Amino acid sequence: MSLSISLTLNGVVRDIVLDDPRVTLLDLLRERLALPGTKKGCDRGQCGACTVLLNGKRMNACLTLAATLDGATVTTIEGLADGDALHPVQTAFLENDGFQCGYCTPGQIMSAVGLIAEGRAGDDPERIREGMSGNICRCAAYHGITRAVQEATRRMAAAERGDAA
């Protein structure tokens, strides 16, 4: 059984033929499209390492069947920067030590981008911790992660208001 899907991946339309409906979005990205930035931690929805934006919303790629994605828009960590200019969340993670080993980081960053777009946490650390709880960090870099999300939230809000951040 082969299935054809067409999706917009990091801004580029991709036509993909799946030979097997069991392929998850995570395996599609990592094993077939040479985009290993999205990580596999648990493969069961429990760690958040595989977080991507699907139609603008953060989702676990390990629990998403690729076959369901005809017409979808997917953004991965590889699609976040604008050329050499990092996304404000990426910059904030660097500046605030938002990681140690870095394994959970792509998922943390994608989740933070999704959380900021949801617009319900603001720069309140308590709400950020709650909003980021779907991303486990084995190195426990949570302090830096929370600060990075706070700072990125403020900078992005300032940029939106038009003052230079």
Added chain:
Amino acid sequence: MKRFDFVQPASVAEALQVWHPGAVWLGGGTNLLDLMKGGVMLPDTVIDINRLADLRGITTLDDGSLRIGALVSNAELADDTGFAHDFPMVAEALLSGASGQLRNAATVAGNLMQRTRCAYFQDTTAACNRREPGTGCDARGGVDSHTAVLGFGDACITTHPSDFCVPLAALDAVVEVQGPDGAREVALRDFHLLPGETPERETALQPGEIIVALRLPADAKGFAAHARYLKVRDRTSYAFATTSAAAALRVEGGVIAEARLSLGAIAAKPWRVTEAEALLVGHAPDAAPFDQAAARALDGAVPSNDNGWKIALARRTAIRALELAAAGTPERMPALPASPFADQNGDHAHV
């Protein structure tokens, strides 16, 4: 994962037609895919229902009730301003469940239909009557905190894991179902079945039936000013309930005119005892016999394994949820779930 056929029907009629024994509906996939990866569910056909436009949308009906499409995501519902205003404890329960990512994918119907988190159910090498009838129940005498203290039987001692369903039971939600024999409705309180001798039968849904919507009656809005969901768990966030309670009061002229109390994670269905609710009517919210109501709600509770502690914890959870409801729904809803770092008095206060 075992190999399966994948189909994407365009209408409910087509979906019902392609269903056959061995086929499953795919909503957000957050429970189904997990169980398929573990070999716990082995469908031969996965029917992706996400193209069924009839299953989307939130609409107020002529009688004032709210109809929520089966495919509305847990996040979309909780974040709907009107919904959170009218049914604050339902939004609070939704947002206490899973994670931001999972709630974006998880659907209303999938949440109702999610399977138990019993460790032995998920381990295909263990005996489990629910997964494989007649094999036994390794949770009895095993180590698992998702066990019941009410409504269990020799065959199965597990609980239903949903947060969402707990306030839905309290508010008399109705499940709209379609099947080969037409449409019908099931009260949410009758939707999940106690295990009895047939733990493999988990819900009132018949083979081949699909949930199309969920309805909340208009009068459920009357509790909006005094309604809370309280969840006790092993860690601050992103964990299933150890015990939980949805408590709602309708206050008129300074006294409780009507009360609702539903308890989670202690039985295979949300546990609601109307006699317990009746004990609160006529009392001032700050002097009502919450302890008696909680004790009545847990009448008959007994340990099913090494979980006698759960009876006391569930009683205290119920009392505290009632106290929180009496204090009034916080201005900013949903309030944050418990955190040892939080300001316990401001709008963060929860547990």
